[in-house]
Amino acid sequence: MNLNKEQQDMLDGRMGPGVQLAMKVQVAIGESFNAERLVPITRAHVALSNQDADQWLAKKMVSMGAKCKVPPTVNPGFSLCWFKDRALVDDEDYAFMKATHDAYRALGAKLTYNCTPYIDTNVPNYGEVIAFSESSATPYANAVWGARTNREGANSALFASITGYVPEYGLLLDENRKGTILVEVQAHMDNDYKYHMLGMCGKKIGHGIPVFVGLPKHISKEALRNLGAELNTSGAYDMYHIVGVTPEAPTIEVAFGGKEPERKVIITDDDLLTARDEISIVGNRSIDFVMFGCPHFTLDECLHIREQIGKRRLKVPMYILTSEHTKTTAKLMGLDEALEDKGAHIVPATCPDQPSWKFLKNKVGLTESPKCAYYPKRRGIDFVIRDLDTCIEGAITGEVQ
Amino acid sequence: MMSQVFKCHKIVEGCVEADITLSKDDIMFYLIRPEDGVMIETGHDMEGRSMAKKILAFPSGKGSSVVQADGLFQLMKKDNQPAGMIVERAETVLVTSAIIFEIPMVDKVDPAFYETVQEGDHIRLDAVNEEITIL
Numbered sequence: 214m215n216l217n218k219e220q221q222d223m224l225d226g227r228m229g230p231g232v233q234l235a236m237k238v239q240v241a242i243g244e245s246f247n248a249e250r251l252v253p254i255t256r257a258h259v260a261l262s263n264q265d266a267d268q269w270l271a272k273k274m275v276s277m278g279a280k281c282k283v284p285p286t287v288n289p290g291f292s293l294c295w296f297k298d299r300a301l302v303d304d305e306d307y308a309f310m311k312a313t314h315d316a317y318r319a320l321g322a323k324l325t326y327n328c329t330p331y332i333d334t335n336v337p338n339y340g341e342v343i344a345f346s347e348s349s350a351t352p353y354a355n356a357v358w359g360a361r362t363n364r365e366g367a368n369s370a371l372f373a374s375i376t377g378y379v380p381e382y383g384l385l386l387d388e389n390r391k392g393t394i395l396v397e398v399q400a401h402m403d404n405d406y407k408y409h410m411l412g413m414c415g416k417k418i419g420h421g422i423p424v425f426v427g428l429p430k431h432i433s434k435e436a437l438r439n440l441g442a443e444l445n446t447s448g449a450y451d452m453y454h455i456v457g458v459t460p461e462a463p464t465i466e467v468a469f470g471g472k473e474p475e476r477k478v479i480i481t482d483d484d485l486l487t488a489r490d491e492i493s494i495v496g497n498r499s500i501d502f503v504m505f506g507c508p509h510f511t512l513d514e515c516l517h518i519r520e521q522i523g524k525r526r527l528k529v530p531m532y533i534l535t536s537e538h539t540k541t542t543a544k545l546m547g548l549d550e551a552l553e554d555k556g557a558h559i560v561p562a563t564c565p566d567q568p569s570w571k572f573l574k575n576k577v578g579l580t581e582s583p584k585c586a587y588y589p590k591r592r593g594i595d596f597v598i599r600d601l602d603t604c605i606e607g608a609i610t611g612e613v614q
Numbered sequence: 615m616m617s618q619v620f621k622c623h624k625i626v627e628g629c630v631e632a633d634i635t636l637s638k639d640d641i642m643f644y645l646i647r648p649e650d651g652v653m654i655e656t657g658h659d660m661e662g663r664s665m666a667k668k669i670l671a672f673p674s675g676k677g678s679s680v681v682q683a684d685g686l687f688q689l690m691k692k693d694n695q696p697a698g699m700i701v702e703r704a705e706t707v708l709v710t711s712a713i714i715f716e717i718p719m720v721d722k723v724d725p726a727f728y729e730t731v732q733e734g735d736h737i738r739l740d741a742v743n744e745e746i747t748i749l
Contacts, residue, residue, distance in 0.1 A: 235640075264688035265684060348678050364705055365679060365710075366682065449674055449675055588678065588681065590645065596644065
């Protein structure tokens, strides 16, 4: 790989050992993908996870004197004060999260603790070269905003933040951004949840860049968030196109770069149902809690939930995971208080896959998000998956069909 | 039987000898039990099988951009990580995890390898010289 003077200085350790390590790994990544050079980034998002490997690396970079040249926004671990105030977290887990917080603070990251930065706090422009990790963020940045990022790992995104560069390969190059699979959606896409399920059809869609046709003209930001999140749960997708909707796909011809699709796939209502039944535990049962917000819920979704609950009360607790600033806005609007009054909690800056949820172990939850159901499996928490309004009803009755 | 040699492309250097285990499905290391390296993902081609200390051949990585690395880290803490990895489609999250944790890894393997190799074959993965040998 050809390096300029500054990049070579970084690799030679003239900017300190932390920068040197970051550059060394990035050069190795670049070489494995046959990149010819490194290019500067203007923004980054690190999928902080508050797990062993994440904290180990962040601390290691701090101890090696690294600082973020392009300060990244970060994913959530769990909210220290929300869980502490309710005595829901033990001292050991609290101390662990605090150490993660301190490490990222020392690195100079923007401590947004939000996994949907592309909706509010870190929105790229068309064509901007960036380094985004977080499975829902990479496809959103590429497909919806037309920015350019590879499917960075939390670690490679952190290295990009530290050096300010990424190797130029993959989706940074025009020719690799074109669609390869034509996906004709015949399913009825009448709510945002259906996009979760469309994303879960990764096995049927197969490897490549899907070009969706047959979707409605207006698709909400929440639906697009869901689609990207699940494409990356069921497979490894960093880009897709929706003809007539996303900016690099005004027509089918442009989306495929004038080439023929390698494959054609049809997705029907049956496919969505099959995808659901493969990952959801069976219904017709009582449930212990309801969880939303993987990825983080928006203010509009919080408003929808309050509307749907109406004058009723919840029988089982509902946890709505959002960003800190959505929580703040909800407080300003009286929405937070209104939901609390019903038994629904807006939990800020928290991910479902965190030790702070230990108190839910061996309980059965209800969610509209396959991603939410997928990762906490390792923590002994199982979920029934249904659409959002069915989940809200489930919280009111304590049961789900 | 004569040993057979196949060309490949280095991602992470190193040279290891071990039995091979083959997965038809993409791999997310987070849903593998650290205590014995057994896949716990429901419906996965490798469900119930262990990859501990074996050379793992699989199509690609998938899933989260962060717990992929944590999954490997947890396996390494119990010394149950794969000895080496052979992938068909390298992707950044997987590649970065392998580089950080120094697990020998190759891609672009001669297609004849996949037609020849059987589950449990003893192989040498030589990423330095970009060769895989079925011993």
